Amino acid sequence: xxxxxxxxxxxxxxxxxxxxxxxxxxxxxxxxxxxxxxxxxxxxxxxxxxxxxxxxxxxxxxxxxxxxxxxxxxxxxxxxxxxxxxxxxxxxxxxxxxxxxxxxxxx
Numbered sequence: 001x002x003x004x005x006x007x008x009x010x011x012x013x014x015x016x017x018x019x020x021x022x023x024x025x026x027x028x029x030x031x032x033x034x035x036x037x038x039x040x041x042x043x044x045x046x047x048x049x050x051x052x053x054x055x056x057x058x059x060x061x062x063x064x065x066x067x068x069x070x071x072x073x074x075x076x077x078x079x080x081x082x083x084x085x086x087x088x089x090x091x092x093x094x095x096x097x098x099x100x101x102x103x104x105x106x107x
Contacts, residue, residue, distance in 0.1 A: 003076025012082055018092075018099040019085055025057075025070030026081050028088075029100035032063045041065060041091065048087040054080040059107035066105055 003024070013019055019028050032038040038060060045067070049055045057068040069085055071078040 001071060001074045001078050001080070003071070003074050004078060004082075009077050016085065016089060018089075020102060021077070022068065022102070022105075023070075024076045025068050026077060026085055027069075027102065027105070028067050028085075029103050030065045030067070030092075031098045031100050032065070033096050035062050037096070038063045038065050041095065041097075044091050045084075045088055048084060048091075052080065052084055052087070054084050056084065057105075057107050059105065061106075064100065066103065066107060068105060068107065 009021060013021060019026050021027070030038075030041070032041060042058070042060060042065060045056060045058075054069075054071075057070070059066040067088070069081040070076070071080050
């Protein structure tokens with residue numbers, strides 16, 4: 001699988017608020033009302049990741065989650081990253097959360 005062209009990545013990012021490009025991947029930092037909500041989010045993403053056979057890098061402290069998506073075997077962003085990000089967006093559409101400003105990844 002090949003990384004997507006930068007123009008396609010930028011177009012996708014323009015249609016998906018909260019996501020940004022960070023190096024060779026997609027990034028999003030989230031804050032939930034409490035630890036239980038953050039953990040439920042991570043559980044949902046884990047199920048999606050298993051179903052799609054594409055797993056995120058992430059870091060969690062209490063009610064915050066940093067998530068990074070990248071296709072390491074392609075050295076960049078591929079449709080697999082977009083697919084998992086879209087699954088995440090679907091879940092978040094019905095949840096209480098805030099997007100956080102970009103923060104250094106601790107994972």
